[in-house]
Amino acid sequence: MPKPPTEDLPTFLNRQAHADLVTLLLELAQEHEAVHARLARMQLADQPDKLAAGFRKTLTALKRSSKFHGRREAAEFGRALEGWLDQVERELLPKDPPAALALFQAFIESDASWFDRADDSDGVIGAAVRAACRHWLRAAARCETPADAWPAQLLDLYLADEYGAREALLRDAALLLGQEAQRGLVVRLDADLAALVDSWVAASPALGGPLPHELFTLSGALSLLSESLGDPDVKVRATLRYSPDPNPVQRQSFARAYLEADRPADALLWLQDSWGHLEGARQDLLAKALEKLGRFEESVPIRRAQFEQTPSNYGLDCWLRHLAEPARTEALAQARKLALAHKNAAAAATVLLELGDADAAEQKLLAEHDGIDGGAYGSLAPLAKALRDHDCPRGETVVYRALLKDVLDRADTRAYGHGARYWARLREIANAGASLLPLPPHDAFEAEIRTRHARKASFWAHVNDTRRDREA
DSSP, X not given: OOOOOOOOHHHHHHTSOHHHHHHHHHHHHHHOHHHHHHHHHHTTTTOHHHXXXXXXXXXXXXXHOOOOBOHHHHHHHHHHHHHHHHHIIIIITTTOHHHXXXXXHHHHHTHHHHHTTBOOTTSHHHHHHHHHHHXXXXXXXXXXXXXXXXXXXXXXXXXXXXXXXXXXXXHTGGGTOXXXXXXXXXXXXXXXXXXXXXXXXXXXXXXXXXXXXXXXXHHHHHHHHHHHHTOHHHHHHHHHHHOSSOOHHHHHHHHHHHHXXXXXXHHHTTSOSOOGGGHHXXXXXXXXXXXXXXXXXXXXXXXXXXXHHSOOHHHHHHHHHTOOHHHHHHXXXXXXXXXXXXXXXXXXXXXXXXXXXXXXXXXXXXXXXXXXXXXXXXXXXXXXXXXXXXXXXXXXXXXXXXXXXXXXXXXXXXXXXXXXXXXXXXXXXXXXXXXXXXXXXXXXXXXXXXXXXXXXXXXXXXXXTOOSOTTO
């Protein structure tokens, strides 16, 4: 007889005796501080003032701590901050929105404490502050404060930002403000920006002096409101006030905003003439605008030229997407020819696999195995997997050797765990007995690696699984 479906956890728990669950929670509370704290807060569910006081006490302790969190520790610190925010929203906000709002605001205004005590290279602290801004917006929306009071409070909190992490206050302003209130903020900021530009022009008639920092603050605020409103005109108008002849970076941001707003005709206005070093981006945006307008006879040649310059599966799909069936057959043949001739063997092999020619992909890699850039992890890792799926062990070997050499040559200790896996897979391929010709034998490759990198003890610890840091 077939087994009955596995019972999910909520259903299982609902079947248990109340006394058994109480006993279990008490055991967990004794063993785990987080469980004990959660139960203690549950006892205060009907006393929101005391619950808020407990949350504020935790926030004060977080602020007073002098511990600095390095890059590895910052992720845990960021999770702790977001965990506190989630607890406040889940447990206090339904009971007392104003108290929750005050806590979220205190957290945002304490951002210096978070940023100054952590290496935020991975952006986890910034993510926590942005999350706090969204919590603030949702809490404010549940308060009974008159709606016309929020725009000024919101703007004051945003303009006090010294770390560039409060943008969610305006980008997600729709969580709190309606269209009319947001438009009112736009009018106010636009007027302030116009006055500031006029003052700057009066002080620098030749327009040779540096632009004031406040100008970019106001322009940035308008750009964020532009996103919230879905109205690129707000962003464009703000930029043109101080930059009447926008540079390629600004034109690119205009075109993207109009495309995201499904206004391709307006995007085309900013996609004329060359963008110099950003010409590739212009061509891509131009093709997208033309495609949205149904002007495929103009977009297809652009897509083909992009593929010819940099073959990729994405580029191939863009080229073929709007071709009639007879033209697709010819394009596929041309794509194969271009891939075979392309100097980047890894990119070419990726396309050849997509075209269903695994043998050609493997031969391309074998012919140019010394020229593979092992630093291109983002494209090489999926390529190795695809080669394995297509039973191309020699091509897979080329890719994993390149990846391993790059990790070791750069002495990237954070990637040694990956390197050990490459090492193991290469040995697995070699032990399967398939010929690797014309590549050097696996034993010779291993010997070379051992000789060149004999002193990288941390890597060899990963290989031998004797490292202390098991988390890697």
